[in-house]
Amino acid sequence: MAGMLTIHVLDTMHGCPAADMQIQLWSLTLSGEHEQRVLLKTVHTKDTGRTATPLLQGEELVVGYYELLFAVHAYFISRGLLLPNPPFLDLVPVRFGIADVEAHYHVPLLVSPWAYSTYRGS
Template identity: 30%
Template sequence: MNAGISIHVVDVATGKVAEGLAIRVERLKEASRELICTGRIAANGLFVELTDHSPMFEPGQYEVCLDVADFYRAQGQQLPRVPFLDVLVYRFGLDDTQQHYHLPFKLTAWGLSCFRGGA
């Protein structure tokens, strides 16, 4: 597996990948943010837009932002006016950019599980 980051998202409430979920990845800098890429989860559950950006990753702090409420509303799920999870922000750090960091998100409208895979 190549160095860099990969992201996979599964809607565990339905047992299907979260195809169409909007997502973005940003690098946090001292006083600013840098957008790495934005896109949607593909039919295979992967955030394929991220593949072309692996050379951009350097040690530091990053955030993955998932538009959870918009995704579930688009699926026809009734959510409260103020959803429990709206835009979910997941902050993580990269130390060794020669390694692969896989982020497998397991998601519902009410919760999330993620861990570092791909080591």
């Protein structure tokens, strides 16, 4: 079985999937105090709060550190909310490591304009 990376974003304020949220996926190289970041892709969630395809799969999925940046502020503004400037949450980062390229890494994000939580899902 080939491994993969998937996401699911749920809007806890409105009680629905977060459709059309922009997400950036970065690869990180951490060396002492230095960090190198490479943008792998920018995607948007569909009506289900998921992307159309896995973010990484097969040979794309390599051992290492990654970061997802969820554009939370832009999403809630697009829903017509009036939020303070600057917003409490803008880009929500989730950093994680992939150790097993044969595993399914699923990163759900439950989010409102004021709070978020995540975990390794299945």
